[in-house]
Amino acid sequence: METVLRGQSFAVEISGVDLSRDLSNAEFDDIKRIWLEHKIAVFRGQEIGDNALVAFTERFGPLFVHFRSQFNDQTRPEIMLISNIKEDGRNLGELGDGDLMWHSDQAYSELPVFSTLLYGIEVPNEGGGTWFCDTAGAYAALPEAMKQRIAGLRQSFSVEKTVTTQNITLSEEQRQMKPPVQHPLVRTHPLLGRKSLYLSPAHTAGINGVDAAEGDALLGELLEWATQPEFLYHHDWRVGDLVMWDxxxxxxxxDAFSPTERRMLKRTGFEFTPEQAVPV
Ligand SMILES: [Fe+2]
Incomplete structure (x- = not known):
């Protein structure tokens, strides 16, 4: 197993491992440790069937099943299809071909998912790349005055925002399942004690106790800070890539891509225990 850092401070590519076979405990523990430290792990050239993908995911924690179930795999609901491909006029997966705004997955949930895994089945020749931002590195580098200013602030997140920011449709029942929630602006990792900016502009509905204009300005300032080049990694997808993030x-x-291109990714995820999952 070899590792190469892909971002300036985070995002590691792990090579020399075949995720389709049973990993030893030692191999698995190494992967988990390296991933936790670097926040993003990239594996290339993988050939993983659905069962192996789900088994690998489940080894980290309880499987996540997306509440917007219309694009979950029929036989394996732990796998969600992310795709722009249509067959017989019907979408095979979710999220289309447009660009998607910065977000942390399921920040609008009371207990947001710990990690998401994406596995590339078909990828466009151009576009459709994924940008990752190290919000822990961005927090650590903040001026002390800003750290003090944002300590203790809480923000509201709403799934309603995804209808416009992520081009998603929600049924009335799905809306009822996800009432607005409040989470801290600075989040502490429950396993590592590492602090990060908990930013998810696609879901944010404002900062509590701060007027809307001031809250938006503060969130805008933090977003600009966090998305400086040293905190970013851009992933150009190839078939057989598996990327997992915290x-x-x-x-x-x-990034958006041309509607004439085909893109199909399989998504899984795993959760914290319920006690660990509440953002603090
Ligand atoms: Fe996402």
Whole structure:
């Protein structure tokens, strides 16, 4: 197993490992440690069936099943299809071909998902890349005065925003399942104690106790800070790539791609225990 850093401070590519086979405990523990430290792990050239993908995901923690179930795999609901491909006029997956705003997955949930894994089945020749931002590195580098200013602040997140920011449709029942929630602006990793900016512009509905204009200005300032080049990694997808990230310490966005191109990714995720999952 070899590792190469892909971002300036985070995002590591791990090579020499075949995720389709049973990993030894020692190999698995190495992967988990390296991933936790670097927040994003990239594996290339993988050939993983659905069962192996789910088994690898589940080894880290309880499987996540997306509440917007219309694009979950029929036989394996732990796998969600992310795709712009249509067959017989019907979308095979979710999220289309447009760009997607910065977000941390399921920040609008009371207990947001710990990690998301994306596995590339078909990828466009151009576009459709994923940007990752190291929000823990961005927090650590903040001026002390800003750290003090934002300490203790809480923000509201709403799934409603995704209808416009992520081009998503929600049924009335799905809306009812996800009422607005409040989470801290600075989040502490429950396993590592590492602090990060908990930013998810695609879901943010404002900072509590701060007027809207001031809250928006502060969030805008933090977003600009966090998205400086030293905190970013851009992933150009190839078939067989598997990328996994820690939603507590990163956020991501997507480049648009041409509707004439085909893109199909399989998504899984795993959760914290319920006690660890409450952002603090
Ligand atoms: Fe996402």
């Amino acid at each position: 939603n507590t310490s990163t956020m991501h966005s997507r």
